[in-house]
Structure formats: structure tokens, C-alpha cells
Amino acid sequence: MIHSRTAIIGLLVCISFSSFSQNFTKIDSIITAEIQQKNIAGGVAFIYHNNQEVLNKAYGYADIGRQQPMQVNSIFRIASQTKAIVSIAFLQLVEKNKIGLDDPIEKFIPAFSQQKVAVLENDSFRLVDRARSVTIRDLLTHTSGISSADEYPKFKRLYEKYQLHQPLNNGYESLKEEVDQIAAMPLVHQPGARFSYGLSTNVIGRLIELLSGLPLDQYLAKNIFLPLQMTDTYFYLPAGKKDRLVKVYMKINKDSLSEIDPSIYPINYPLQSNKHYFSAIGGLVSTTHDYALFLECLLHNGKTKDGKQIIGTGILEQFWTNQLGDKTFVFGGSKSLNNFGLGVGLTTKAGQIINNASEGSFFWGGAFNTAYMVDKKRSLITIFYFQRVPFVLPPLLSKLEKTTIQIIDEADGKN
Numbered sequence: 421m422i423h424s425r426t427a428i429i430g431l432l433v434c435i436s437f438s439s440f441s442q443n444f445t446k447i448d449s450i451i452t453a454e455i456q457q458k459n460i461a462g463g464v465a466f467i468y469h470n471n472q473e474v475l476n477k478a479y480g481y482a483d484i485g486r487q488q489p490m491q492v493n494s495i496f497r498i499a500s501q502t503k504a505i506v507s508i509a510f511l512q513l514v515e516k517n518k519i520g521l522d523d524p525i526e527k528f529i530p531a532f533s534q535q536k537v538a539v540l541e542n543d544s545f546r547l548v549d550r551a552r553s554v555t556i557r558d559l560l561t562h563t564s565g566i567s568s569a570d571e572y573p574k575f576k577r578l579y580e581k582y583q584l585h586q587p588l589n590n591g592y593e594s595l596k597e598e599v600d601q602i603a604a605m606p607l608v609h610q611p612g613a614r615f616s617y618g619l620s621t622n623v624i625g626r627l628i629e630l631l632s633g634l635p636l637d638q639y640l641a642k643n644i645f646l647p648l649q650m651t652d653t654y655f656y657l658p659a660g661k662k663d664r665l666v667k668v669y670m671k672i673n674k675d676s677l678s679e680i681d682p683s684i685y686p687i688n689y690p691l692q693s694n695k696h697y698f699s700a701i702g703g704l705v706s707t708t709h710d711y712a713l714f715l716e717c718l719l720h721n722g723k724t725k726d727g728k729q730i731i732g733t734g735i736l737e738q739f740w741t742n743q744l745g746d747k748t749f750v751f752g753g754s755k756s757l758n759n760f761g762l763g764v765g766l767t768t769k770a771g772q773i774i775n776n777a778s779e780g781s782f783f784w785g786g787a788f789n790t791a792y793m794v795d796k797k798r799s800l801i802t803i804f805y806f807q808r809v810p811f812v813l814p815p816l817l818s819k820l821e822k823t824t825i826q827i828i829d830e831a832d833g834k835n
Contacts, residue, residue: 462490466708468801499786507763524553531603538606565607568618625700636698775821789813
């Protein structure tokens with residue numbers, strides 16, 4: 421347990437590039453107040469605007485027990501932020517005509533041809549035929565019916581039966597082994613019927629392996645991390661970088677945080693070695709700087725800083741265009757105001773009330789309370805990283821995004 425200590429309140433370890441017209445003291449105040457209230461141990465804020473890094477700052481501690489200050493190169497479990505990287509990697513293969521967005525999964529993984537749909541009746545399940553095949557587009561938009569026990573607690577027994585109920589690294593030796601189980605388990609709704617967040621991106625990860633002939637980690641390294649110079653993004657950390665992994669905390673009462681016991685909650689998966697299972701739904705770790713390189717590339721229409729095109733503008737237009745029609749995405753059983761593209765959330769006109777982002781901005785976050793947002797119209801990227809469970813900080817993350825937009829707009833004379 422972490423004792424109440426005023427020493428952590430004022431600790432700001434930072435490298436800041438805010439010598440421009442923007443003043444980010446409001447961001448400092450918000451994050452420092454969260455540390456003061458023992459809601460977080462520390463975090464990193466990264467803001468990029470008009471082709472410049474305007475804030476890159478660390479706050480508080482990465483490890484309170486060891487009094488290790490947070491650094492701007494601290495490494496975070498980015499969980500579901502992995503999905504955007506995997507989706508872009510997959511869309512590279514679509515662009516090369518290796519696979520089509522409306523192809524059925526069974527064209528590449530035949531086991532999916534036998535899949536049924538589970539219909540809940542009282543305390544049992546009835547299996548019915550699929551109305552149609554699950555397509556690649558269904559996987560990228562989370563409308564496949566391959567969901568998760570968290571999203572469908574009424575189907576928990578079904579996920580347990582197929583050993584698909586564990587988060588992140590769930591004990592499988594490989595993505596192939598896990599995807600074979602996903603293919604064997606019935607869908608929880610008809611393909612395309614609704615948005616249901618879950619395991620679909622692991623099937624995308626396995627398809628990357630099949631189409632490229634490379635394990636997922638090697639494909640990402642060769643086609644995403646190396647060309648973007650993302651040198652701190654991994655599924656499993658090399659020995660020399662393990663000490664930079666931020667501790668994960670839980671708030672146990674109003675005055676203290678407690679470091680998560682990895683024997684109870686499996687948070688130490690990035691520290692494992694000799695593993696060949698790569699969780700496409702959420703297994704990556706990264707820094708704000710590395711993830712910013714990825715987002716900057718997307719903001720600049722798929723070009724790296726040295727001018728290399730890693731993905732084309734045509735496929736990117738589909739990536740950040742609504743794929744759900746008049747539906748919204750659903751997360752944790754709650755209907756969102758926003759919709760969804762080919763792997764990212766998209767701000768709608770109604771959804772602008774959340775953080776004031778421009779309509780069409782894309783975003784997502786991770787289960788350990790990390791978040792990114794790209795407002796293309798403002799040429800703005802925000803990344804805020806914390807490490808806490810459970811996923812309780814979206815109001816804080818949205819407040820930080822909203823405050824950033826206010827600061828940017830005021831500096832640009834828009835307010």
C-alpha cells in the first residue's frame with residue numbers, strides 16, 4: 421500500500437516544448453490534482469499541433485515504492501491501442517490485394533465455415549445457422565459476433581467453455597491456437613447485427629501471419645515499427661528496457677493507491693520471455709513518443725517523417741470513415757454517441773459534446789487508462805498515458821482532451 425505523502429504531489433519530471441503560443445499549465449494542474457487526490461501515481465502527456473511537438477511531459481511516479489519518477493520515455497501497457505496498429509498493418513495487406521475487406525473469413529481460415537450462432541434461451545443456448553459469413557470488414561469493425569465475456573456476461577459460460585474468457589495473454593501458445601478456438605466457438609449474434617467489442621482483432625492478427633508468412637511481432641517490426649523508428653514498442657520487452665515499464669495501481673480508498681499484485685491480476689505479461697503468443701487485441705507496450713510517431717504518420721496521410729509512404733491515402737479514407745451506418749459503437753454495455761471506422765472510434769456531431777473534437781476525429785484508448793485522439797481538422801494529436809485499473813479514468817482523459825482543444829483554439833484565435 422502507498423502511504424499518503426505530500427512529496428509526490430509536487431513532483432514534476434518533464435521535458436516540455438511549450439515555448440510556443442500555447443500555455444499548458446491547465447494540463448499540469450489537472451494531472452497534478454489527480455496525483456494529489458491519489459487517483460493516479462503519475463502519467464505522461466504528449467501534444468502535437470501543426471507539425472510540432474508542443475508538450476511532452478511526465479508527472480509523478482512510475483514506481484512509488486522505489487520512488488522512481490515518471491519519465492517521458494517510460495513504457496506503458498497500451499492494451500487496446502494495439503488494435504489501431506494491427507488494423508493499419510492489416511490494411512497494408514488489403515492495399516496489396518492480398519485480401520479483400522468483404523472476403524469471408526473461411527476463405528483464409530476454413531474452420532470458420534462451420535461456425536454457428538448462439539441464441540440465449542433462459543439458462544441455456546440454442547445454436548442456429550449464420551445468416552451469412554463473417555467478413556473481414558466485420559472483424560475490423562467489431563460487428564462479427566466474435567465478442568468477449570466482458571461485453572456479453574450472459575455468455576460467460578460459453579467463453580469459459582472455449583477458454584476465451586481471460587484478458588490479454590490468456591495462456592495460448594500462439595495466435596493460431598487461440599483463433600482455432602474462436603472458430604470453434606459459436607458467435608454471440610449474427611454477423612453485422614451490431615457492434616460488439618472483443619476478440620475480432622486477434623483473428624486479424626492471425627490473418628496477418630497467414631498472409632505475410634511472418635509472426636505478428638516480426639510483421640509489425642518490419643512494416644510499422646522500423647519505418648516509423650518506433651524503438652520502444654514491443655509485445656515482450658527486451659531485458660534492457662524492462663525497468664522502464666510503469667507499475668499498475670488500484671485505488672483502494674480515498675487516501676491511497678495499491679500496486680497491483682501480478683499473481684492476482686496478470687499485468688506482467690510484457691516481462692515474459694521466449695513467448696510466441698502475440699495479442700493483437702491488446703498486447704503491445706509503448707511510449708507516448710513512439711505512439712505519436714504512428715499517429716503523426718496517419719495524420720500526414722500515411723507518410724513517415726522521411727517521406728516513405730507506409731499506407732496509401734485511399735485505404736486511410738476507409739480507415740477513418742464511418743463503417744456502422746446509423747449505428748454507434750457499444751462499449752461495456754453502454755451505447756456511445758460516436759461511430760467506428762476500420763479499427764478506430766470516430767467523433768460524430770453528437771459526440772463532439774464529449775471533448776469538443778472536430779467531427780471525424782479518430783480516437784481510442786486502453787484498459788489501463790491510456791488514450792489518444794487525432795483531430796485532423798486542427799492538425800492536433802493528444803496522448804495521455806496513466807496506468808491504473810479498472811478502466812475508470814475516461815472522464816479525466818476526455819477532460820484533458822477538451823482542455824487541450826480549448827488551449828489550442830484560444831492560441832489560434834478561434835475563441
